[in-house]
Structures are given as structure tokens and as C-alpha cells.
Amino acid sequence: MKLDCPLCGARDIREFHYQGAASLADRPDPDAPEAQQVFLDYVYMRDNPAGENRELWFHAHGCGAWLVATRNVTTHEFLSVRLAAAREAAP
Amino acid sequence: MRYSGFQVFLNGLTGNRGWAPVWRDPAPKDHYDVIIIGGGGHGLATAYYLAREHGITNVAVLEKGTIGGGNVGRNTTVVRANYMLDGNVEFYSHSLKLWQNLSAELNYNVMLSRRGCILLAHSDGQLEALARRGNMNLMQGDGAELWDAATLRRHIPYLNFDDPRFPLKGGLMQWEAGTARHDAVAWGYARAADRLGVDLIQNCEVTGFRIERGRVTGVDTTRGHIGAGKVGMAVAGRSSQVAAMAGLRLPIESHVLQAFVTEGLKPVIDTVISFGMGHFYISQSDKGGLVFGGDIDGYNSYAQRGNLPIVEHVAEAGMALMPMIGRARMLRSWGGIMDMTMDGSPIIDRTPVEGLFFNGGWCYGGFKAVPGGGHVFAHLIATGNPHPVATKFRLDRFARGAVIDEEATGATPNLH
Incomplete structure (x- = not known):
């Protein structure tokens, strides 16, 4: 498996650390009235699809960037990858 | 046929022509009292204990592939009970005790070897x-x-x-720990359940649930609709997909x-x-x-x-x-x-859907738990209440903060 880091290029998967579902990057508002239920879903519940999964990868042994990748979890094929920091800029 | 040394001897003398298929291959009936989804270790053990301990024999086990073709045949066969936290210790202790006489009880040699x-x-x-x-x-x-x-x-x-x-x-x-032959565990439970009247239905994938007014009434499968009074899921590995068909989102x-x-x-x-x-x-x-x-x-x-x-x-x-x-x-x-x-411990519980029960989340410890998991899941389905050794494997424990986190790593499954 190789992951194509937008900053470093295609690198061996051993350089990266898996950080879970991409939804974990969107921390809910702790002051919202329904925050307890929202945080339960945010921390513990997972969609866990058997197909395309949006997930966070950390380039731990590389540039240190956090990445948002879409990967087919039945084939391990990466379909797209971008910097997590580019999230706000994306349409 | 009851297996014995004498049968081996007799069949050895008569060209081994006396062996019959170990379980039937029935067509699904229209309705069962209980349907178990998943013909792996836990599903087969659950069906066996439903029939044996609770007298519920109008039971079907639906398996999308073949009996014993999933994780029960893919593990490394270790059997042990050296956990540490409340919730886990009493359950795995219970399971290890059931392993003790399993071969004799099932009349099938599971080759339990207590090698420590x-x-x-x-x-x-x-x-x-x-x-x-x-x-x-x-x-x-x-x-x-x-x-x-x-x-x-x-x-x-x-x-x-x-x-x-x-x-x-x-x-x-x-x-007291050791190993057992994993395939024999699946086959032994399958044969024993079949002999008690349980229908083992292979190549039958569940494609949806029938839920009426919050209560499960049956399942849709690749072999047609099958009605059920109660349905138990034992599909570890695919739990999220099967549960999603009933509208559930799991901490898995x-x-x-x-x-x-x-x-x-x-x-x-x-x-x-x-x-x-x-x-x-x-x-x-x-x-x-x-x-x-x-x-x-x-x-x-x-x-x-x-x-x-x-x-x-x-x-x-x-x-x-x-x-x-x-x-x-x-x-x-x-x-x-x-x-x-999310805490590395299993879930055996009722679900928000009436009559629908869940057994899963075994992480990589499901094999040693097959007798115990089947036993307590059968108890839950038959009585509606958790077995005394499995009161903490609740679906809502994450909401209550009552997680059972042996590794103390929190909600990071890849670190358990």
C-alpha cells in the first residue's frame, strides 16, 4: 500500500498512522443543547461502510501533515487524498 | 449416529461406508420461533444452547456462506480466561468452564488441549x-x-x-488455558444443534429485516422471506452492515x-x-x-x-x-x-428493535468465547434478560460511561 501525500508524493504506508474516520476532524459544538448525544455519536459511533471510507491519516514519519483520504476498504485502494488543512478551502 | 471408538472400529472393518452427513440441508420454513443470523461459532453455539438449555427447537441458523467458513475457521485457536476487568473476568471464566466438557457434551472431539x-x-x-x-x-x-x-x-x-x-x-x-481445534468446534456445535432439531440453512444471506411497529417479524433473505418471533445477530466482522439494515449504528x-x-x-x-x-x-x-x-x-x-x-x-x-x-x-x-x-470488549444485548438481539464486537477474542457467548446469548434471547455473567456487555455502556477497556486506550480500535 502506498499513500500519495500531497506534500511528499507517493510514500510507503508505514510512514503513516491511521487516525480513524474523517468525521473525527469535525468536532461538534460542546455548548449545543443536544451536545451529550452528539458527542456520543462523534466519539463512539461509526458508519463503518464496506466500501468507500473517508478517513484521517497522519504522515508521522514524513512531513507531519494530516490527510483526509477516501479508500475502498474492500480492496485497500486509495481513491483520493488531500490535506486536512485544505478542508475549509474546499467547495 | 453417536460417535464412539466402537463406531470407528466397526466402520474401519466395513470400508467406512457407514458414515452419514453430519447435518441435514433443510429448505427454510415459512416461520421460526427464533432465527439466528450467522452460522459461525457464536451463532451455532447459540442455536445449540437455545435447544438444549431452553427447549426452543424451532430455530434456524442462516448462514450466507457455508458452516464454519468465516472467522471460526480463521482464528489461532487460543482458549484462555486471563482477563482483568469486571464484566470480562466472570464471562470468560464461564466460557472456559464450558470448554471443559465440550467434547463429551457435543459427542464431538474439539481437541481441547490445556497446555497453558x-x-x-x-x-x-x-x-x-x-x-x-x-x-x-x-x-x-x-x-x-x-x-x-x-x-x-x-x-x-x-x-x-x-x-x-x-x-x-x-x-x-x-x-487451564490452551488451544482447541477451531473447525471441530463449529462442526460439533452444528451437528449437536441439528440433532436437536435446529435447521442450519447455508447459502442464505439476510438482505433485510421486517420490522412492524418497532418489533421484528422476520427477515428477507436470498432464499425468500422467513418469519420469526425473535432474531439474533451473530455476524461479527459484518455487524455494522447487518445492524444497519435494522436502522442501527454501532460503536464498531x-x-x-x-x-x-x-x-x-x-x-x-x-x-x-x-x-x-x-x-x-x-x-x-x-x-x-x-x-x-x-x-x-x-x-x-x-x-x-x-x-x-x-x-x-x-x-x-x-x-x-x-x-x-x-x-x-x-x-x-x-x-x-x-x-x-470502541473499548475492546464485546456486546451482547437487546437492541432498540423489540425481539432483535445482538451478539458481536468480539475484537480478536471471539474464539475462546464461543461456548460462553452462545450460552449467554441463548439465555438473553430465551428469557429477555442478560445472563448473570454477561450483564455488562451492554450496547448503551458507551453512553453511560461504563466502558470495559482492558487496554485503556479509549475509543481507538486500532490500538486495542
């Missing part, structure tokens, strides 16, 4: 932590024996005691765990050795192959195959612990899909 299981310690602090764990096991009534380095060296002399990173300071031995991620076996060797490893710090554990099968494994690959997967970095890592850990295995040739490696829960 040793957890290794590499520092004084770690040894004290194991002493604490051992005390928990003793209080529960399970075996635990704390070994210092000299005792460890006497029993298992071939370990690398002076490794600079992980020197061996001792370990915690549980003599699916990960791939790899296992390995070498060519057959003469007897060399007479126990189960667990090298937790190196993510490596090993035992020797009765056929002679060294059976070993390590950690999950670390990212969500449904591929039933892993990648080479973990193969390399496991091999390195094995070489660090016992350099002698370096000359053994690896024969095969394979992967199985694990339900990894």
Missing part, C-alpha cells in the same frame, strides 16, 4: 501488573501462577531472555487481523506464549505447524487479507522473542475481519 498460556513481563513494574491481574483471576476462581525469570527459563528455555529492549523478567501462567469498526502458520515441525512449543509488548503470540498445532499472529493492520478493512508491513513486524517480533524459529518456513498467512469495538 503465558503472558510475558519485561520489567518489574510489568510483573507487578501481571501479579495484580493474576489475583483478579484467582478471585474469580480461574488459574494464575506468577513466574519469575528463573521459573520461566526452566519451563521455556529457548526464549531470548537477554534481549536489550525486552529482557524477560517473568510471566503469568494460566494452566471492522479491521483485518492476520495469522500465520509454518510448515509442520517436531514438538517444540508446548504452551501458548503471548509476547504482548512485541505484538506476537504463538502456539504449535497438533499437526506440528507453528501458529502465530500479531496485531491488526490498523486501518478499517473488509478485505480478509492484510498487508506486508504487519507480516514483517510479526516476523521481527517472533525473531526477537525466540530466535530459533528463524529457520522455520512460513507456509501460509491469512486475514479475518474483526468487529473492533
Whole structure:
């Protein structure tokens, strides 16, 4: 498996650390009235699809960037990858 | 036919023509009292105990593939009860007791071999932590024996005691632990359940639930609609998909765990050795192959195959612990899909849908739990209430903050 880091290029998967579902990057508002239920879903519940999964990868042994990748979890094929920091800029 | 030494002898004399298929291959009926989804270890054991302990014999086990073709045939066959936390200790103790007489009860040799299981310690602090764990096991009534380095060296002399990173300071031995033949467990439960009247329906994939006014009334399958009074899910590895058909979202991620076996060797490893710090554990099968494994690959997967970095890592850990295995040739490696829960402990509970029950989230510990898991799940389905040894495996424990986190890593399944 190789992951194509937008900053470093295609690198061996051993350089990266898996950080879970991409939804974990969107921390809910702790002051919202329904925050307890929202945080339960945010921390513990997972969609866990058997197909395309949006997930966070950390380039731990590389540039240190956090990445948002879409990967087919039945084939391990990466379909797209971008910097997590580019999230706000994306349409 | 009841199996016995006499039957083997008789059939040996008569050309082995007397053996019949071990279970029937029935067409699904229109309606069952209970449907169990998943013909793996837990599903088959549940059906068996429903019939045997609760007298509920109008039961079907629906299996999308073939009996024993999933994780019950993909694990590394270790049976043990050396957990530490409330909730887990009483359950695994219960399961280990059921293993004791399983072969006789099922009239099927599951080849349980109580060869012990040793957890290794590499520092004084770690040894004290194991002493604490051992005390928990003793209080529960399970075996635990704390070994210092000299005792460890006497029993298992071939370990690398002076490794600079992980020197061996001792370990915690549980003599009651061991291995069993995984396929025989599936086949034994399947045969025993079939003999009690349970229908084992293979190549029958569930494609949806029928839910009316909050109550489950049946399932849609690739072999048509089947009505049911109650439905139990035992589909670890695919729990999220099956539960989603009933509108449930689970605290589970699916990960791939790899296992390995070498060519057959003469007897060399007479126990189960667990090298937790190196993510490596090993035992020797009765056929002679060294059976070993390590950690999950670390990212969500449904591929039933892993990648080479973990193969390399496991091999390195094995070489660090016992350099002698370096000359053994690896024969095969394979992967199985694990339900990894957010605290590393299983879930056996009712669901918000009336009449629908859930058994899953076994992480990589489902095999040792097959008798116990089936037994308590059958109790839950039959009575509607959790069995006394499985009161803490609740679906809502995450909301209540009552997690059972043996590894103390929090909601990070890839670190359990």
C-alpha cells in the first residue's frame, strides 16, 4: 500500500498512522443543547461502510501533515487524498 | 449416529461406508420461533444452547456462506480466561468452564488441549501488573501462577531472555488455558444443534429485516422471506452492515487481523506464549505447524487479507522473542475481519428493535468465547434478560460511561 501525500508524493504506508474516520476532524459544538448525544455519536459511533471510507491519516514519519483520504476498504485502494488543512478551502 | 471408538472400529472393518452427513440441508420454513443470523461459532453455539438449555427447537441458523467458513475457521485457536476487568473476568471464566466438557457434551472431539498460556513481563513494574491481574483471576476462581525469570527459563528455555529492549523478567501462567481445534468446534456445535432439531440453512444471506411497529417479524433473505418471533445477530466482522439494515449504528469498526502458520515441525512449543509488548503470540498445532499472529493492520478493512508491513513486524517480533524459529518456513498467512469495538470488549444485548438481539464486537477474542457467548446469548434471547455473567456487555455502556477497556486506550480500535 502506498499513500500519495500531497506534500511528499507517493510514500510507503508505514510512514503513516491511521487516525480513524474523517468525521473525527469535525468536532461538534460542546455548548449545543443536544451536545451529550452528539458527542456520543462523534466519539463512539461509526458508519463503518464496506466500501468507500473517508478517513484521517497522519504522515508521522514524513512531513507531519494530516490527510483526509477516501479508500475502498474492500480492496485497500486509495481513491483520493488531500490535506486536512485544505478542508475549509474546499467547495 | 453417536460417535464412539466402537463406531470407528466397526466402520474401519466395513470400508467406512457407514458414515452419514453430519447435518441435514433443510429448505427454510415459512416461520421460526427464533432465527439466528450467522452460522459461525457464536451463532451455532447459540442455536445449540437455545435447544438444549431452553427447549426452543424451532430455530434456524442462516448462514450466507457455508458452516464454519468465516472467522471460526480463521482464528489461532487460543482458549484462555486471563482477563482483568469486571464484566470480562466472570464471562470468560464461564466460557472456559464450558470448554471443559465440550467434547463429551457435543459427542464431538474439539481437541481441547490445556497446555497453558503465558503472558510475558519485561520489567518489574510489568510483573507487578501481571501479579495484580493474576489475583483478579484467582478471585474469580480461574488459574494464575506468577513466574519469575528463573521459573520461566526452566519451563521455556529457548526464549531470548537477554534481549536489550525486552529482557524477560517473568510471566503469568494460566494452566487451564490452551488451544482447541477451531473447525471441530463449529462442526460439533452444528451437528449437536441439528440433532436437536435446529435447521442450519447455508447459502442464505439476510438482505433485510421486517420490522412492524418497532418489533421484528422476520427477515428477507436470498432464499425468500422467513418469519420469526425473535432474531439474533451473530455476524461479527459484518455487524455494522447487518445492524444497519435494522436502522442501527454501532460503536464498531471492522479491521483485518492476520495469522500465520509454518510448515509442520517436531514438538517444540508446548504452551501458548503471548509476547504482548512485541505484538506476537504463538502456539504449535497438533499437526506440528507453528501458529502465530500479531496485531491488526490498523486501518478499517473488509478485505480478509492484510498487508506486508504487519507480516514483517510479526516476523521481527517472533525473531526477537525466540530466535530459533528463524529457520522455520512460513507456509501460509491469512486475514479475518474483526468487529473492533470502541473499548475492546464485546456486546451482547437487546437492541432498540423489540425481539432483535445482538451478539458481536468480539475484537480478536471471539474464539475462546464461543461456548460462553452462545450460552449467554441463548439465555438473553430465551428469557429477555442478560445472563448473570454477561450483564455488562451492554450496547448503551458507551453512553453511560461504563466502558470495559482492558487496554485503556479509549475509543481507538486500532490500538486495542
